[in-house]
Amino acid sequence: MNETLSSVPIRKEWDIVGARQTGRNWAKDLGFGSVDQARIATAISELARNIYLYAKVGEINFERLDSVPSIGLKITARDQGPGIKEVSKVMKDGYSTSGGLGAGLPGVKRLMDEFDIESTDAGTVVTVIKWTRI
Amino acid sequence: MSMKAQLINNKQEILEQWLEEVENKELMHYSKTISEDLIGRTNNELIDTIFIALENETGANDELQQFAEKIVNLGWPIGYITEGMQVFRSVSIKTILEKNSDANKDYFLNVMDEVNQIVDPIKTYLINQYSTNWDNIVSLQKLALEELSAPLIPVMDDITVMPLVGTIDTDRAKLIMENLLSGIVKHRTDVVLIDITGVPVVDTMVAHHIIQAAEAVRLLGATCILVGIRPEIAQTIVNLGIDLSNFPTKSSLSKGFQTALQMTDKHIISSNKDGQNLEQIMEAIEKE
Ligand SMILES: Nc1ncnc2c1ncn2[C@@H]1O[C@H](COP(=O)(O)OP(=O)(O)O)[C@@H](O)[C@H]1O
Ligand SMILES: [Mg+2]
Numbered sequence: 001m002n003e004t005l006s007s008v009p010i011r012k013e014w015d016i017v018g019a020r021q022t023g024r025n026w027a028k029d030l031g032f033g034s035v036d037q038a039r040i041a042t043a044i045s046e047l048a049r050n051i052y053l054y055a056k057v058g059e060i061n062f063e064r065l066d067s068v069p070s071i072g073l074k075i076t077a078r079d080q081g082p083g084i085k086e087v088s089k090v091m092k093d094g095y096s097t098s099g100g101l102g103a104g105l106p107g108v109k110r111l112m113d114e115f116d117i118e119s120t121d122a123g124t125v126v127t128v129i130k131w132t133r134i
Numbered sequence: 135m136s137m138k139a140q141l142i143n144n145k146q147e148i149l150e151q152w153l154e155e156v157e158n159k160e161l162m163h164y165s166k167t168i169s170e171d172l173i174g175r176t177n178n179e180l181i182d183t184i185f186i187a188l189e190n191e192t193g194a195n196d197e198l199q200q201f202a203e204k205i206v207n208l209g210w211p212i213g214y215i216t217e218g219m220q221v222f223r224s225v226s227i228k229t230i231l232e233k234n235s236d237a238n239k240d241y242f243l244n245v246m247d248e249v250n251q252i253v254d255p256i257k258t259y260l261i262n263q264y265s266t267n268w269d270n271i272v273s274l275q276k277l278a279l280e281e282l283s284a285p286l287i288p289v290m291d292d293i294t295v296m297p298l299v300g301t302i303d304t305d306r307a308k309l310i311m312e313n314l315l316s317g318i319v320k321h322r323t324d325v326v327l328i329d330i331t332g333v334p335v336v337d338t339m340v341a342h343h344i345i346q347a348a349e350a351v352r353l354l355g356a357t358c359i360l361v362g363i364r365p366e367i368a369q370t371i372v373n374l375g376i377d378l379s380n381f382p383t384k385s386s387l388s389k390g391f392q393t394a395l396q397m398t399d400k401h402i403i404s405s406n407k408d409g410q411n412l413e414q415i416m417e418a419i420e421k422e
Contacts, residue, residue, distance in 0.1 A: 013303050016303075035365070038366035038367065038369065039370055041334070042370045045337040045339075046337050046338060049339060093375055100339065100342055101338045101342045103374050104338050104374075107374035107376075111370065111373045
């Protein structure tokens with residue numbers, strides 16, 4: 001069962017902080033420990049900053065997944081930006097078009113339990129899930 | 135007689151009506167903490183200022199500017215000005231129309247039009263002054279925050295600490311770099327401890343800025359030690375796959391400080407018989 005929790009628009013740099021804080025609060029609510037809260041906040045930070053840097057605007061969506069025996073926090077980062085040309089390259093550490101570390105998306109994949117990316121020239125959708133530990 | 139002259143001729147009546155209506159409107163009831171006395175005085179000042187502006191040919195004047203500044207400093211909302219001007223407009227129109235009992239529709243529209251032409255520039259000027267003042271305050275506060283946001287504290291000859299608290303955005307990252315480099319030169323620092331205990335999230339952007347700062351510090355011939363890495367931050371840094379091996383990292387400020395002492399060939403010698411040890415001294419520093 002999925003339940004939409006909230007959605008945070010990303011338009012300016014400080015929206016990244018807002019999205020991160022919202023995510024951390026949901027993580028706390030769903031019972032994640034402090035290390036997982038930090039992982040979730042960091043993953044959101046990466047995804048929201050990519051939206052801000054490469055697509056200018058977009059949004060971060062939060063959903064609760066009720067499953068047995070654990071609960072999941074599903075985060076969807078969606079934008080209508082230019083998209084990623086070569087997704088497979090981007091998923092290797094060190095690939096950046098902006099002089100960044102290029103560890104963002106591969107890092108997000110390692111921070112979270114499930115990771116999915118879909119990107120066309122009409123935009124990018126990154127979906128990640130973290131499950132509570134049992 | 136020009137419309138302006140008519141308004142000025144009827145000053146007393148308009149003034150009294152305005153004060154009455156402004157009070158009736160409970161214009162100022164957005165805050166219960168403001169004394170009635172202050173509201174009364176400010177109302178009087180506003181209506182006086184409006185008439186000074188009317189009598190003054192150029193429209194824009196110092197009184198308007200000072201009044202707008204005062205409202206900003208009082209922390210009153212812009213609505214005080216817009217409502218006050220709105221009431222002035224309607225009272226003016228009413229007063230002029232009452233003086234001319236034979237008024238027909240055309241005359242009425244004409245009065246409306248002319249009064250608007252007189253009132254609008256004053257209102258616009260007041261609002262612009264209000265927002266200019268407001269912007270000034272905001273940019274001053276921003277400046278004050280910036281000064282706080284990347285302080286460099288010389289703790290000893292050759293050793294400096296930069297405690298970072300709060301979110302690091304692009305502007306702040308630039309400021310950290312600038313302060314770090316100019317501070318190192320100014321204080322002739324050998325070792326600088328960057329304390330990230332208070333940084334809530336270390337993502338790849340923050341890490342990248344720290345790595346770049348450490349590299350620049352190294353080019354100046356000094357060493358950067360990253361301290362205050364909380365356990366959960368250490369975990370996320372590892373998960374992100376960020377390589378911080380090019381410079382020393384320590385979990386706490388006190389451990390980093392001990393490393394810094396070694397690097398600069400310094401020792402802390404206790405003069406206390408009870409043997410107040412290094413740990414305690416470090417703890418004291420950490421609480422600063
Ligand atoms: N939402 C997005 N829209 C378009 N391009 C993106 C988006 N997210 C990432 N990219 C591209 O993928 C590259 C790698 O992203 P990332 O792994 O976060 O590293 P970095 O942001 O440090 O470059 C970016 O440099 C950019 O070219
Ligand atoms: Mg990125």
